[in-house]
Amino acid sequence: MRLVLASASPARLAVLRAAGVDPVVVVSGVDEDAVAASLPDPTPEELVTALAMAKARAVVDATGDEHRDAVVVGCDSMLVVDGPDGQEVVGKPGTVERARQRWATVAGRTGHLVTGHAVVRLRDGAAAAEVAGSERTLVRFGAPTEAELEAYLATGEPLAVAGGFTLDGYGGWFVEGVDGDPSSVIGISLPLTRRLLAEVGVSVVDLWRPASAS
Template identity: 40%
Template sequence: MKQSPPFVLASASTARLKLLKTVGINPMVCSSNFDESQITETNPLKLVQILAQCKAEIVAQNYQDCLVLGCDSVLAIDGQIYGKPDSPEQAIARWQIMRNNHGTLYTGHALLDGKKQKTLLSCGVTKVYFADIDDHTIEAYVKTGEPLKCAGSFALEGKGSVLIEKIEGCHSNVIGLSLPLLREMLQKLDYSIQSFW
């Protein structure tokens, strides 16, 4: 395993940054400011991989000899795709659908290796089961502002954790970045996670 190049996170997400730091990766951070509305893909798995790749490619233009990681997450319930809510009212309406229900959280990962001119795409998939909560609890949670910053209108690493019954699959994937998946992607590029320690 070779020494890894400098690592760049193509995201402004503090949750993703915290996850990387937890496992010893202290990345440079550069938000892509990519306009997601121009992508109209309706398959959630394909959608998040396309968005992750677009974000990583924009940032990689300025970090050519680095590893650049782009990510994107959506929640799908009954065939409907949910990203970040546009308003508190939308977050409340979504939670009324989500409560006592389950959804699938997709997180696309695009890892670009500038030195090797290689791009790896992958997607983490986790099933999330939501608690049967009343309208008062939903409104109180939305008032905290936390759901407005998150795909699916909840943060597993925050107050939203008490509103989740259980998850099936990778928990860090729900936060925005699957750490086991990242380890595998690094290995495929002949790098190791411990080279960042």
């Protein structure tokens, strides 16, 4: 059995590989804005879970013939922060200016990184079961100096990650700590994924690479 990761995120791939799983990576190509627009006033958990499931289902449709006995895992993350107009849900900044604004909001404060997870079990190339869930983790941000922040923005890293920061890259210098599951902040919660796999009848240990290949 193979685990198919419906994500282009190198961080999620690295988490799984470090935890003994060598997934097949298939990028979903889902229009995230269209999925989000179809949801009537979703909570952050509902939003990221719907996006994760859309990604997983798209990959099932695209690869079911190739991966007939597999589990497809989709994920999506958003940062929830308190803004001037109340609670705000933010994804990837995309531009330096938006990333700078994100850091102006969170520096020296806290936010919640919410990651949605979806698991689809494939049998004979068809979806036999699917489950979803989410994980919320408190992130305590440091306060980088202006020079530090400009240097971080210049790396390009914060532009393409949820909330404009990472825990496992350059951004880790500016995160004081997390209360909850750190793997979820990186992009995929190992404990939650293990529980979801069990719900579709798959033990995570059956996905580990053989000890001789480690």
